[in-house]
Amino acid sequence: MTHESSASPLIFGGAAQSPRAALPVLPPLALYIHIPWCVRKCPYCDFNSHTASPVLPEEEYVDALLADLDQDLHAVYGRELSSIFFGGGTPSLFSAAALGRLLKGVEQRIAFASDIEITLEANPGTFEQDKFVAYRALGINRLSIGIQSFQEEKLKALGRIHNGDEAVRAAGMARQAGFDNFNLDLMHGLPDQSLDDALNDLRTAIALKPTHLSWYQLTLEPNTVFWNQPPVLPEDDTLWDIQEAGQALLAEHGYAQYEVSAYAQPGKPARHNLNYWSFGDFIGIGAGAHGKLSHPDGRIVRTWKTRLPKDYLNPAKSFRAGEKALSNDELPFDFLMNALRLTAGVESRLYPERTGLPLESLAEGRREAEQSGLLQVEPSRLAATERGQLFLNDLLQTFLS
Template sequence: MAAALMPHAAPVLALPPLALYVHIPWCVRKCPYCDFNSHAAGPELPEEAYVDALLADLDLDLHLAENRPLVSIFFGGGTPSLFSAQALDRLLQGVQRRLKFTDDIEITLEANPGTFEQVKFRDYRALGINRLSIGVQSFQDAKLKALGRIHDAGDAQRAAEMARQAGFDNFNLDLMHGLPEQTLDDALHDLECAIALAPTHLSWYQLTMEPNTQFWNQPPTLPDDEALWAIQQAGQALLAGAGFAQYETSAYAQPGRRARHNLNYWTFGDFLGIGAGAHAKLSSRDGRIQRLWKTRTPRDYLNPDKPFRAGERELSREELPFEFLMNALRLTAGVSAPSFSERTGLALDTLAEARAAAEARGLLEADPQRLQATPRGQLFLNDLLQYFLP
């Protein structure tokens, strides 16, 4: 059911917070389940050329920042921890010459246990990088082998320990469940190992088969729906008991440690995106909201004869309800109802018909002050979002 639109949209006068996403597209090797824009690294990474390109890319988009400071920076990939501290230092200094940082800026680096070196991580921390996201996926060697990972369980444990020794008091562990031939005991063992390492944040999400991956073409044997449900229920209870509050579909945090960069996405904040295949979402003071994306392959991105920007489009008024809610409704507590108008420039009444229908189905809370999925709506989020399609 499409949301009925009011005749006029209120202008967006106050711009949302601004973040920066930096994509570093190289990995040691491509994992069979991965559909991200990642590419196997050669013997040498073109660090200098890539940093030059990132800063030139940022220069072209700088006017879209509208003089806002950065509230967060996220180095994603790929495997950003393949880059040297010297390269990241030059990049961060270049970014800071162009954009102000808030005093409490969150700067996150994704890292894989197989690329950990303690001296490198101390250097990263000295640069001002203050949060790590470590791609553990499992603490069982057989499961890691099935996933095509280059590290083993011991590497995963040492990575978390080295992160803390390097001065990181805020780090996330990435874990998957629903792995090939995984049992409930297997899944809970992984969570127990992760909790024992005392991270401040856990990303715990189900393995899915994505098109254009090796697993899509040669699918492994995965747990059935009944087993997946048992894993989900028991795992959430274990995490809650250990003090990890679920605040998003697959995100769990200790008090005060929610991922601020990701929260900016989910509350429809703005973000610049630089690097091969990076995406961005930017608002302007006249109420326009646009998405843009960058050239996907590293070869083309580094080619001076090709543009950094691969495409852009302005979101229509008809698209905005869905675009806003597909992010906001991932949050277990939802968002305040007025934030819809603040972020989209549309009157809240725009959602009235679709809200009433979703509430009648028990998918959306009947709370005039909030936009929040019910527990049933969280389980059937795609069904809930159908009500807000243009």
């Protein structure tokens, strides 16, 4: 499991109702495919992942994924996919043959953009050179490798199944397999981590020359082992020092921060995740997957699928666990909690284009956020200030009144 592809709905209330227009243009469309199995569940992980049995039900699960997709096709007729993201869990546990059958089935149902980005999450403990050459031959053109740390004691504390040497080798094997675009997933603020520890991890990652780095702080999430048995984490002053020094180091080596925890070489941001953050559309298939689809009449619907793999594979149960059409009250926050994660924000015109609501519906919250120094005073953009990025929750709260 890596951090890169998380997307889930938030609920908003309290804004004044505004008329909603039909959407002039539908946003880009992506596909998220959830593979829910891992070799071992990590103690910090709150994603929908489950310990794999010795034999995975690959064929049955691919059949289910395609059947799941079939039920969503009516809502995306005539559109094409700009990106696909295999998340998990650990999608690289699946064979190239299974993923190949799945991709072929998807392409038979929805057209692929000529420059489609197809990302696969992988963990170093599941790297096999032949397998990754085969993945590349399928058209998968981007990897996201879950490193988290290169230091043995930190990996052990995080419950990871790989060691530091395997992590280094994984990046080399990715490049040898033909992947010239790959992300490394790295955590900081780890148990007993010092500033030097954190910077050494970053230096090791940078030396491997990934095109993208997801670098984010370990947080203790409910329903995890760490939540119930919290480890000793660094003091706030150390966390702040790590954040400042790490961002400076990344910038020095050409990694521009374009989102809260995402850093990329020029031209290499994660297109799939940019689509999430700019309020694009995505189909979600697989156990526990979330989706968001816009309709020409202005309806915007969030969906979520049956969470447990055994239920998802049960023909007697529905793939779809629920859906919710976002109300006018919910849309402003739902849009902004994504868009304001981007360091450059988004063009103001995107708000009416993607929500069907007039830009004036944000006017009161916008004035308050600008006066508080949390939102840039820039009519053509919706973008947080540096202070707003540090206090994103406070910034979002200004749009709740």
